[in-house]
Amino acid sequence: MAGTIFLACLDIGTTKISTMVAEARHDSLEIIAVSTVTSAGVRKGVIVDIESTLGAIKESVRRATEISGVEIKEVYVGISDSHIKTTKSTGAVVLPNGAVTAHDIDEVMENAQTIYVPLDKEILHVIPLNYNVDGETEIYNPQGMKGTCFEANVQIVTAATNSIHNLLKCCEMAGLTVAELVHTPIVSSMAVLRDDELELGVFLIDIGGGTTDIAFFKNNRFQGATVLDIAGNQFTNDLAVGLSVSPPEAEKIKKAYGMPAFPEDYEDESILIGVSGRSEKKVAKSFITKIIMDRSEELIGMISDEMRKLAGSGALHQRVVITGGVSQMKGFEAHVQSLLNMPVRIGVPEGKDVIEKVQNPIFSTLMGLLYYGHKSTFEISVNGLTGDCRGMKRWFKGLVGKFFRIN
Structure with missing residues (x-):
């Protein structure tokens, strides 16, 4: 494909809904609009009120259209909720021509599912993940190889039928065609992970408002993922209950104080907070820290358990990249590193096409969707991730056909 086209992507989260529009060429992207609105009707990544979510989607798209001057008709959309699972599978075929062809690759992928x-x-x-030909394992580009028995090792990602249907339905009602619906850690990795991390092994932990995505990458391949329904909103809720304040006030406190590097620094300090319409009261900063750290330790413990399941046997020695809104919370990066005893960094969207406005962990999925759409449209590789993008598009088109008529 040549020339210039416009790409749009939509991140439907628990706390925010964002839209991005870019002018795309084969070798470049120019972001021309980013809009973010408060989410509605979404709980822990799942749409629970279609009308409310539809209204928020329409408003986000309207703002992006107004900024860009581009009529948005087709979007790349992310999906993440605790019903999403990944499973390893193997498919096998006999090679009738004595060498692997594109048709054989399609057939073995079909068999694997x-x-x-x-x-x-x-x-x-x-x-x-990789291919085997006559017992020769760990092959990444098998086309043309000679043999008689051909196998594919794959990761299968499944999602709840209702979750998929509601996302597609909301977009359809908003006048949008979904180009592809992609599990969010796959696209976020394209925005925040580096080539050496993808090759040597890295855990990507994306902690948003409603869900926490934990994904493992190695050998430039997506190795699996899991989704927890504990995330940033739990910190806010804990503070709201513990301090008897409104959720908006609790959110402000969470962002303002977080976890200091040395909790004893807060031992003798207090702040005044509003108490749900009553007069202000004095609260020790150390009490705020304890509420946040207790929830943080619980979440990181759950993350650690899932990391071990994803990595399989052996000690964890990979790197960790945290992203999403919670990664910005004061002291959180150091706390994660301390509890996991692994190298940790905060992942923000990177690349020559990233503008300052989206150099923020809250936009990792949105920027990743744009990279993914660019890769899918122009059939190119992004950030070292070498999965079969065209294949993913083919599976998705078949999936959408179960819900809506497609040409």
Whole structure:
């Protein structure tokens, strides 16, 4: 594909809904609009009120259209909730021509997805890990290789049927066609992970308002992911209950104080807070720190358990990249590093096409969706991730056909 086109992406989260528009060429992206509105009707990544979510989507898209002057008709959309699961599978075929062809790759990928899928789940992605030819393992580009037996090892990502349907329905009602629906850690990795991390092994932990995505990458491949329904809103709720303040006030306190590097620094300090319409009261900063640290330790403990499941046997020695809104909380990066005893950094969108406005962890998924859309449209590689983008598009088109008529 040549020339210039416009790409749009939509991040429908628990706390915010964001839209981005870019002018795209084969070798470049120019971001021309970013809009963010408060989310509505979404709980822990799941749409629970279609009308409310629809209104927020329309407003976000309207603002992006107004800024860019581009009519948005098609969008790349992320999906993340605790119902999403990843499973390893293997497919095998006999090579009739004695060498691997593109048709053989398609066939072995089809065979790999013949696994049991519950009635309330759908296959969202089938992502190649590696291939085997006549016992020769860990092959990444098998086309043309000679042999008789050909196998594919894949990661299958499944999502709840209702979650997929509600996302697609909201977009359809907003007048939008979904180009692809992609599990968010896959796209976030394109925005924040570096080539050496993808090759040597890295955990990407994206902590938003409603969900926490934990994904593992190694050998430039997506190795699996899990989603927790504990995230930033739990910190806010804990503060609201513990301090008897409104959620908006609790959110301000969370952002203002977080976790100091040395908690004893707060031992003798106090602040005045509003108490749900009553007169202000004095609260020790150390009490605020304890509430946040207790929840943080619980969350990081759960993350650690999931990391071990994803990495398999052996000690954890990979790096960790944290992103999403919670990664910005004061002291959180150091706290994660201390509890996991692993190198940790905060991931922000990177690359020559990233503008200052989106150099923020809250835009990792949105920027990743744009990179993914660019890669999918122009069939190019982004940030070292070499999964079969065209294949993912094919699985998605078949999935959408179950819900809506497509040409």
